[in-house]
Amino acid sequence: MLDYAAFPNQRQVLIRRILEQEGRVVCVEMAAQLKVSEHTIRRDLQELSKEGICKKVYGGAVLQLPEAGSFINRKEQNIANKDMIAQACVGLITSDSCIFIDSGTTNLAIARALPEDIRLTAVTNSPAIAVELMKHPQSETIVLGGRIQKASGGSLGSTAVDQLRGIIFDQAFIGACAMAPETGLTGFDFEDCEFKKAVIKQSNQVVVALTAEKVPGVARYVVADPSEIDVMVVEESLRKEFINFFKTHDIRIITV
Structure with missing residues (x-):
């Protein structure tokens, strides 16, 4: 067996592989597996974090996900998975409610999955989602204005934030870039994440729909702690260990 204490390069290659496969590492477990000190593992994680591989968190590290690209490109990816998730989300919506649908391709699938005769008030910052919402004659559609960000496909900035502060939502479907037990919900763009925080403050119930590759993972900016998600x-x-963790934070988990 390779003496990982004597070969730091090979040790970091192994840690990188475990991060890519598992999404996270725990220092105490990795130290025992490789027969090195926890200090050594923390030093390795520091080096890997400099390369953009992971983000250090208390007790270990979480895989740093790459930015997913523009809204236009993403909406053609994982279509079948997003449609299944969307159907489950639609089952949570009740008639005559006021909901917010955040920008994002999974949330676009939610708008497309709504029954034609549904009656509700739907608010969004996404022009693409607004187009889908307008296909429902008994529903009211409100679009928040402002600069359209190409990455998210939604309006951001002070204009959009000021408008949403005048509305109380029964539910908010928040777009997600990454989620991990250690860091909660995170995103890549500061302005987008600040907008999501403002939406969450206005919402009685926060719903997050996630494809499996986003858990566990971490992006640069925090959107919400697990305790803020309903x-x-x-x-x-999705691995049972993550489902069980989120359940301990009183998050209702729906699997599809």
């Missing part, structure tokens, strides 16, 4: 809709392939 419902998560996820793929059934």
Whole structure:
């Protein structure tokens, strides 16, 4: 067996592989597996974090996900998975409610999955989602204004934030870039994440729909702690350890 204490490069290659496969590492477990000190593992994680591989968190590290690209490109990816998640999300919506649908391709699938005769008030910052919402003759659609960010496909900035502060939402479907037990819900763009925080403050129930590759993972900016999320809709392939963790924070988990 390779003496990992004597070969730091090989040790970091192994840690990188575990991060890519598992999404996270725990210092005490990795130290025992490789027969080195926890200090050594923390030093390795520091080096890997400099390369953009992971973000250090208390007790270990979480895989740093790459930015997913523009809204236009993403909406053609994982279509079948997003449609299944969307159907489950639609089942949470009640008639005559006021909901917010955040920008994002999974949330676009939610708008497309709404029954034609549904009656509600739907607010969004996404022009693409607004187009889908307008196909429902018994529903009212409100679009928040401002500069359209290409990455998210939604309006951001002070204009959009000021408008949403005048509305109380029964539910908010928040777009997600990454989620991990250690860091909560995170995103890549500061302005987008600040907007999501403002939406959450106005919402009685926060719903986050996630495809499996986003858990566990971390982006640069924090959107919400696990305790701020009421419902998560996820793929059934998500590992049980994460499902169990989120349940301990009183998050209702719906798998599809």
